[in-house]
Amino acid sequence: MYQCRVVDNHEHGKVTRTRSIAIKVPSTAPSLTEVNKTATTITVSWTALDSSDANGYVVNVTSDTDTVQTVQVEGSSNNTITLNGLNIETTYSITVRAYQQLLGPASSAISVFTHICQQEGIYLMHDGNCYTNGSYFWDSSVNTVTKPISCVLPGTSLTTGQWVRVADPDDPVDCNSNSASDPFRCTSITSPAANVSIYLAQGLPTAQEGWYKCCLPTDCSDPNTNIIFANIFRFAEIESFTVADLPSDMTVYPQKYKLNCTKIGHWVYGISMNTGSTALASYANCDDQSSTCPGTVLVSSTYTLRYTVTITWDGMTVSSGSISQSTTGDQMYQCAVQVAGQPTRTRDVIVKVPTTAPSSLTEVNKTTTTITVGWTALYSSDADGYVVNVTSDTGTVQTVQVEGSSNNTITLNGLSIETTYSITVRAYQQLLGPASSTISVHTSGIATAPFNVLVTLLMYF
Structure with a gap:
């Protein structure tokens, strides 16, 4: 705020003239x-x-x-x-x-x-790409000083960081040995981000493949150090085996989802996905250089391909195409990758399915257009919720999803007067489990006046 003042002293007295002006300035700062x-x-x-x-x-x-x-x-x-x-x-x-x-x-x-990889904390880099904890690296792709596996911790200075083979935690990688027991060489950067990189100076022996951990900025004996894991393998590995597109709407039946198995490494192999002894998909003599098998290429330089199987679950069997297998409870799957003359690589995945149906489904109450039912709730370890199915002699009337293992009562609305309905309940986890025993409930009719009241009314008129 500013003010201009003029004072006029003349024969009739002193006169002061003022004018003010304000310059706008924010008084607070943003957050x-x-x-x-x-x-x-x-x-x-x-x-x-x-x-x-x-x-x-x-x-x-x-x-x-x-x-x-x-x-x-x-x-x-x-x-x-x-x-x-x-x-x-x-x-x-x-x-x-x-x-x-x-x-x-x-x-x-x-x-x-700022850093190359967008994830916070310790991360891995290889060939210009960022990798997270638990990533897989083919030995043939890390065998030169120009393509190492770099372990990076932004915003820190390197002191005594190191790589250690998980199977032998007391024997850290010796960066200067260049022997069969220590086939790796190392490079390091002190700042502005601690960095210890390893690469193979010779072939990777069978005994030396597997899981390694990197510790930064100090060595792995420091309980406050930062740790990240990497798998360095020979020939081929299964990078991941996951379940995708599981249903969120449990009222849709039958249910469908996908199994994705991602293979990385050697380009000649066989791959299969099984449930028990039943092969849902099996491909032999795959040659990625000739694209002989139907995998989706994710990374061409490391022959990383994803194989997908679509599964249909009808409550009693799992099927893929013309192949089916009866099952109850959790559904267990295995992906296997085989390179000739090498150990078979396997990964397992489980889809959670309730083994038993809720018991004691009973009618709690009913009106002309509603029915309330209840059942014995399952433990939270055995159910994520329930699906109640209502049918009449003409077809399915409604299917309602009830979330939460402890929620064991529901009122079914919009029903017809004086109609018989069959009702079942199923528990669900990732998929629906078996149905309970069916109960039959007949909705009420419209209440009518007693006979003597009707006679009295007729006599009055």
Whole structure:
């Protein structure tokens, strides 16, 4: 606030003239947060101020060396910006100010570290790609110094980080041995992100394949170190075996879902997916260089392919195409990959299905158009909820999903007067279990006046 004052001293006395002016400046700062980041961008957001308190914002970005960029964002409601052209693996300090005619106070600074991989914390890199905990690496793809497996921890300096074979935790990888028992060589980077990389200087012996863990920025004996796991294998492996597209609507029957088995490594192999002794899919003599089997290519350089089987469950059998297998309870599947002359790789997956049906399904109450039923609830370990099915002599009337293992009562609405209904209940987990015994319930009719009341009314008229 400013004021101009003029004082006039003349023969009739002193006169003071004043005029005031205000320059609008925000009195408070927005609250700033990180939304997203990549290797070279950071997206931030802040709490927008009312239009009476701000005309826009200015975002300031600094590194430890200097101001990197200052960006003006017009409009009080515009409260997000992506900052481009940043450097990889660099820590930036960011603030935001609101402005009207002048800039207001700065927000608290937030610190954001850019890195190649978007996941926070320790991660793996190979051949320019990011990998998460538990990733698989074919020995043939990590056999040069230019294609190592890099273990990285952003924002830290390397002290005594190391790789250790999980099966032999007391014998860390010796980066300088270059022997059959220690076939790896290492490179390291101290800062701005701790990095220990390993690659094969020779072939990987059978005894040395399997799970390895990387510890950063200190060695694995430090209980506060950061740990990530990688599987380094010979020939071929099963990278993952998962269940996909499980039904969320349990009222649709029969139920369908998919099994996905992802193979990585050697290009000549056989692969199968089985339930018990029944093969749901089996492919022999696959040659990925000639595309002889129907896998979907995910990564061509490592011959990573996904094989998919669609499963149909009708409550008694699982089937895929013309192949079917009777089963009760949990459904167990196995994927197997075989390279000639090498051990068979297998992975298992289980689809949870209730073994038993809810018991004691009973009628609790009924009206002309509703029926209330209850049943004995199963333990939470045996059910995620229930499906109640209602049929009449003409067909299915309604199927209702009841979520929660402890919810064991439901009122069925919209029924017809004086109609007989058959009702069953099933528990479900990932799929529906067996049906309970059927109960038959007849809805009530419309209440009528007693005979003597009708006679009295007729006599009155």
